[in-house]
Amino acid sequence: MKALVHITLKPGVLDPQGKAIENALSHFGFEGVRDVRQGKYIELDLPDGDHADAEAAVKEMCERLLANTVIENYRVEIVDQT
Amino acid sequence: MKALVHITLKPGVLDPQGKAIENALSHFGFEGVRDVRQGKYIELDLPDGDHADAEAAVKEMCERLLANTVIENYRVEIVDQT
Amino acid sequence: MNDLNNVTPELAAEHGLTADEFARAVEILGRTPNLTELGIFSVMWSEHCSYKSSKKWLRTLPTEAPWVICGPGENAGVIDIGEGLAAIFKMESHNHPSYIEPYQGAATGVGGILRDVFTMGARPIANLNALRFGSPNHPKTRHLVSGVVAGIGGYGNCIGVPTVGGECTFHKSYDGNILVNAMTVGIAPTDRIFYAEAAGVGNPVIYVGSTTGRDGIHGATMASAEFDDQSEEKRPTVQVGDPFTEKLLLEACLELMATDTIVAIQDMGAAGLTSSSFEMASRGGMGIDIDLDQVPMRETGMSAYELMLSESQERMLIVLKAGREDDARAIFEKWELDFAVIGRLTESGRMVLTMDGKTVADLPVAPLADSAPEYDRPHKPSPARPSITASDVAPQTSIRESLLTLVASPDLCSKRWIWEQYDHMVMADTVVRPGSDAAVVRIHGSNRALAMTTDCTPRYVAADPIEGGKQAVAECWRNLTSTGARPMAITDCLNFGNPERADVMGQFVGAVSGIGDAARLLDFPIVSGNVSFYNETNGNAVQPTPAIGGVGLIDDLDRITRVGIDQPDLAVIVIGTTTGQLGASLYLREIVGREDGAPPLVDLATERRVGDFVRGEIEAGRVRICHDVSDGGVAVTLAEMVLAGGVGITMSVRDTADHGWWFGEDQARYVVALEQKLVQTLIANAETAGVPAMQIGVSGGATLDLGTEGEIPITALREAAEGWLPTYMDA
């Protein structure tokens, strides 16, 4: 079983990396790209088991470590291994 | 229109961040978590238009700027604004 | 064990072994090697590990002096710096990996050289880096500069060793082959220096650090093969650095070294487990039985071949005293590092590898390590070039304009954009920061210091390898002298093209002979070094670039000199002879657009006499401000002194000074500034010493006043010198 975690900055929080990407893209001649936001994407392997339990556990990991909930949102998905 | 980009390390490439997260999680008592891999998740706003064109453009951005294709893979998804 | 016995001469050739070398391998074994054994032969006998093309010439270098504790052959060179301490240092290249993946390539280069130094028991106290990039106009250059600098910073900053100096120049010959040379200087007590010589039958062989993955397999053979356009396809898995783990490894190793458990220790660098185990065994004349199943692995299904050739970073191999495994294990567990007993020393003289209970390789150590091939490759001397002085070149623009152009040129401009990305102050002992001649780093808790620098002028070496080789050493010695230090010893990193070409080999032979001559005459022995060949793409070789890293000792920090003119009314004096040599100069290249002519001659006896005189004046306390004259000549030297200190100079030279006087690159020269009342003494001493010294101006004001040539506000100089690199990188 795998957990896929997306961690994104809350709206309104400054994103220096997103802004730098946006500038660089326009330098490269990619016009019209706006509102670039960079977040994190974390994959974890978990022992197979109940999805709901796993989701709860991973959410706790997010609260306690993976995300800084002052500035970041997170989203957890549990999928079966392919 | 929005592009959602996932950038992940190629299999076999060392991921020091993932490793450190894995260790930290086990210190916190989250047992059984393995193979933590950290990647990037980038969202971009694009002017509305043809999805295939947009996808091609964003793939080019990945090749040229967003991803380090020597060690990273990328995946692009185009979605309509919610 | 020969289930993989389909090793053919073709497969051997793909591994970079020539037909002769393969035949020799078969002869040594008395049978055809299996694949794992072939892999081991190929990396052990690669140019990178065996020095097969360079050994003959390296042997000619002077490596001894009363203060040398350990010269070349160990992981790094060791010199005695008094008060029970030794300085341990080395420089190494990471050119090819940095071209393929600039951030990780440069980062792992730093990680590797740090390990070479702390494996001998030293705490690293400073890093330096010598960088060569292609033409600024080449489409890849900007990306490479940005990645390499970020990678060097990323690793050094995280591990907490200050990066205090280096060099960075640009030339089209590096378009397809950048050079990334990293140097580390460390300090250890003289009675706790650790070597890599295995001893004691039955002693356990320990693996510590990170787990082994498939990183950089073939990295060592890659470093020995010329690039072609397909190398981006063939590229192996790139090594990724983990400076955090290295920091833990450093602290754990130093902690272990404080106990009395280590017999021998060696980092796993190029060719990982193979070269580290063979080198330890061969130095001690031992054999080793290794159980590969015990190697901590990051991935599943790794073969013996992969385990032996992996270049995963942040790993060490240690021979412990038998019975002390648990003491050592406790230390590594505290630092959360992998620790595994993977083998034992034997008296067989053979490396025997087992996996899954089966023998997967069985090789004699000595023939592989010591009887590696050695070549005396054909070499052709470079054609001599005519010398060029002012009368041979019409001045192109005014002295003023030329100076502004030169200080804003890619090679001479300020490299602040680079060193501000490096933590150059961590450890709180950096006394002279980057932007000077040599950096000065205090020996912790004392009033003494080490000065350190890296130098090479590739366009001189290209013009005349012998003179260029001498000049690299002389400039290094001069830069150390300019801080008031006593130059002690050097490390080198010899970057050249394909040694199988007689012209390239001729450059190498010439440069090594020049380096040797200079090192002998300046009492400046070579204690460690590295050779990087095959810096060449599609037949275009880099300019020959023997980078020299030097270390000097400062006995009293109160007597150091700095580059900057920081107060008015000082006499500005040029020391040494100016004849106006413009051959292979930056003036010729940047202003006139020519890259020809003979480089300035290096008269080593003069170099020594002038340098010893300057150092004497510094030690006597008369000279507090000093800068050597190098690229761009007197004019650029003065501009740099004014920029560094913020106070101007009014020149008193007459209009007989031509562009040769201002920009000529004659060697063995310094500019010093001192109180006017001390001038007579200095001039008199100079006369006694047989050293020319001439006052050329007085400090003061906010301009560099070139007399009849007009004046330049310091602000304009600053804009020129500081502007180019940030503007280029942001474009």
Add this chain to the structure above:
Amino acid sequence: MKAAVIVFPGSNCDRDLKVALSQSMGSEPAMVWHGDTALPDVDLIAVPGGFSYGDYLRSGSMAAHSPIMKEVSRFASRGVAVLGICNGFQVLTETGLLPGVLMRNRNLRFVCRDVFLRVEVDDTVFSSAYTAGQTIRVPVAHHDGNYFIDPDGHAQLEDEQRVAFRYCDETGAITDAANPNGSLSNIAGILDPTRRILGMMPHPERLSDPALGGNDGRALFDSLISALS
């Protein structure tokens, strides 16, 4: 005054801080390992710079969860002074002892250089040896020093005069050009509501010794000695 310096795996300014503190204190601070669960009886806890746990994930995030940080919080709630420098500041924000967050520098590059700081307040245990409005020179060396806080939080910091230092130019002017990392309102250091916890990105311990080219950092340590002895 008795002091402790917390050492995490990956800390690398712990020795520098110890040297600077010892110089002002005349005795050595205790060095406390991150895995310890008890602190000695101290008047000051200093959290040093470096790359705790490699600064992987987010700077300071893993160190914030070290066993010892629970103790640091407990001591802080009793009024023991806490000083976080650079990575130490990041750890304190991740722990929640200080508000806001330190994001990647706006130009995305590591920056190491001397900067000028305007001392904003001199009524704290950390700054009594300075004069409010004074300009000092101290180095920065960081990748994530770009201070950010939401508008309400910012207003509160300003209302309560909890900005301790701001990046300024040589003349003391607060300009964008003098801001090395893009910090909101040029904020270089902040205090908690009790004014006994200070987090700052610049490194006073690196310019507390004339041999290193400056001494402006020393007054911070001297302030602590006079307030806490």
